Amino acid sequence: MRLKSWGRLTDYSVDARAIDSRFSAANQLKERPALSHGAGRSYGDVAISQGVWLTTNLDRFVEFDQKSGNLTVESGVLLGQIQRLFAPRGWMLPVTPGTQFVTVGGAIANDVHGKNHHSAGTFGEHVTNLTLVRTDGTERICSETENRQLFEATIGGLGLTGLITQVTIKLKKVAGPWIEAETIPFRNLDEFFTLSKASEAFEYSVAWFDCLSKSCHGIFTRGNHSNSTQPQKPKIPKVFPFTPPISLINRATLGILNASYYFLGVATKGKKTIAYEPFFYPLDGIRHWNRAYGPRGFFQHQSVLPQETAQVALQELLQAMRKAKAGSLLAVLKTTGKRDLPGLLSFGMQGVTLAIDFPNQGEKTLRLLKELEGIVVKHGGRLNPSKDATMTPATFEAGYPNRAKFLKHKDKGITSLFFERVIERKP
Ligand SMILES: Cc1cc2nc3c(=O)[nH]c(=O)nc-3n(C[C@H](O)[C@H](O)[C@H](O)COP(=O)(O)OP(=O)(O)OC[C@H]3O[C@@H](n4cnc5c(N)ncnc54)[C@H](O)[C@@H]3O)c2cc1C
Structure with a gap:
């Protein structure tokens, strides 16, 4: 098979x-x-x-x-x-x-x-x-x-x-299948960190940011379970029907897609009660969306950076991406709490995680991923095995004692x- x-x-x-x-x-x-x-x-x-x-x-x-x-x-x-x-x-x-x-x-x-x-x-x-x-x-x-x-x-x-x-x-x-959600635009990473701190009492939080923008503006989302017990009608998902011959996510399209997503977020900011599916699983709205990257596929870099070094490390990671002229549609930040990890190889240590997708452009993308990996290791972070295709044994050993x-x-x-x-x- x-x-x-x-x-x-x-x-x-x-x-x-x-x-x-x-x-x-x-x-x-x-x-x-x-x-x-x-x-x-x-x-x-x-x-x-x-x-x-x-x-x-x-x-x-x-x-x-x-x-x-x-x-x-x-x-x-x-x-x-x-x-x-x-x-x-x-x-x-x-x-x-x-x-x-x-x-x-x-x-x-x-x-x-x-x-x-x-x-x-x-x-x-x-x-x-x-x-x-x-x-x-x-x-x-x-x-x-x-x-x-x-x-x-x-x-x-x-x-x-x-x-x-x-x-x-x-x-x-x-109570039921609804979430009281709030979306808040932020202008830069400092504002992301301030919002994360201010949102600790919320059960859920996550942020998308435009990694092509110099300021790294983005949309912060937070939420709690709603008291509403209204039934929900599940939506029928759309399907990405075929694999295009080249990646539809590229330098030419990324600028427009990221800017549109940001402005949509600004236009619809504020509080609303939403169904749990679009809140937890926005990407599931389009089945097989991974086909959009074309026949060569794509990489995801997901790192978790310790709280003490996260701000500096993030700037270095973004700097390396800018230098490589690499952009991403999916760039997600999330703070991770101080927990006793249940597994010997559990990924989720305390700090900040960065998840970012790159279309596979061969050597160029591999060089960038190596550089990002180096920055993560230097700052005491680790890479997520479930997302990884390139980490070295040394990086694994450093991250997973x-x-x-x-x-x-x-x-x-x-x-x-x-x-x-x-x-x-x-x-
Ligand atoms: C759109 C998208 C969003 C995602 N978001 C997140 C996220 O927010 N957070 C996150 O942590 N991950 C996320 N992931 C990653 C995903 O949650 C993990 O990769 C998950 O483990 C996939 O489960 P699976 O059933 O597809 O397992 P597979 O990918 O098929 O397998 C994953 C691992 O589990 C093992 N495994 C599977 N079944 C068993 C079994 N019965 N017994 C023992 N071992 C088993 C396999 O050997 C393999 O090592 C995301 C993935 C996608 C595609």
């Missing part, structure tokens, strides 16, 4: 087979050890290997406890399926990334974060327990009290500790291209 990651950089030829059910998973994995593959929403190569097990057949809801909010599902259930079923009933996922087309297993294996890292941490913090099958055919229940070390290695463990078949996650009680501890729990029968490129190799 041909498999592409979300960044569509490479068309991989892989031997992909489906897990039949959670009851057969241990036998299937023992007979044919291979990496799990969820919904394929990771940008680089964390979900790619010569052999993969597709987990999307594991799509059953198992149990829900109304009192505690504990929901047990199979690991191939999509976050969007949980939201759609439970939001109208007054429950939601406590943490969700910027797309709902992600499996529960994938969300755990990358320990994803959302717009509420400062108030709720990462996805893994809300996992009560999980069932993991290993390539030796054993099945382990992992939680904070049972197989704790394996639990901590599996959260953010990039699928390398085994295949998660079932998960219990604690949902959050909400628990590498050696993690390797003790790795399943020896499982590998991935990311593991072979980045973790396995000695810097």
Whole structure:
């Protein structure tokens, strides 16, 4: 089967087979050890290997406890399926990334974060327990009290500790499916930092900025759950219908797109009650939007920078992008809170994250990514494996001090291209 990651950089030829059910998973994995593959929403190569097990057949809801909010599902259930079923009933996922087309297993294996890292941490913090099958055919229940070390290695463990078949996650009680949102234009990065500080009491916050503008003006969005219990009509998403022969996101179009997005944000600034889907998942409004980057695909740089160095580091990163004349449509900033990270390899340390997409222009883009990587390492930051296609083993080791501890729990029968490129190799 041909498999592409979300960044569509490479068309991989892989031997992909489906897990039949959670009851057969241990036998299937023992007979044919291979990496799990969820919904394929990771940008680089964390979900790619010569052999993969597709987990999307594991799509059953198992149990829900109304009192505690504990929901047990199979690991191939999509976050969007949980939201759609439970939001109208007054429950939601406590943490969700910027797309709902992600499996529960994938969300755990990358320990994803959302717009509420400062108030709720990462996805893994809300996992009560999980069932993991290993390539030796054993099945382990992992939680904070049972197989704790394996639990901590599996959260953010990039699928390398085994295949998660079932998960219990604690949902959050909400009134209904609406968010009281507020958008505020900002003129420069100093204003972004001031707004972030002033918005700590809000549950959710995130900012888009125009990285082509000298000032780095942008739109800050913050919000809380609404008390409204009105039902919602889900919108039918549009589809990006084909892959154009060249990237539609380029120097010529970026200026217009970024300026338009900013002015739209200014024109519609202020408070409004909006449905949770456009608030959490604005990019999901157009299915397959990644095709817009053309056949060569695109890279995403996502770093997290420690609070103390974030302001200086961000200026250096933007300077390097300006020097390289590289622009981006998607440039997102988010502050991350001080949390005890649940996984040995969890990405979301305290500070500020920068996520930025670049069309693949070959050598030129690779040089820029290397330069950005150097700046991140110099300032004590780390890169996000789920977005990465270029990080070096040295950068990984510098950013993830628990590498050696993690390797003790790795399943020896499982590998991935990311593991072979980045973790396995000695810097
Ligand atoms: C538009 C968009 C927005 C995004 N926004 C965010 C964001 O805001 N925050 C964030 O943190 N991430 C974000 N992401 C990244 C995305 O949330 C992660 O890459 C997520 O892990 C993808 O899940 P998946 O089901 O597609 O898994 P895949 O991409 O298929 O796999 C991801 C990893 O999980 C492992 N895995 C999958 N299933 C299992 C299983 N059952 N058992 C064990 N391991 C398994 C795989 O081996 C692989 O290592 C975004 C991605 C997109 C495309």
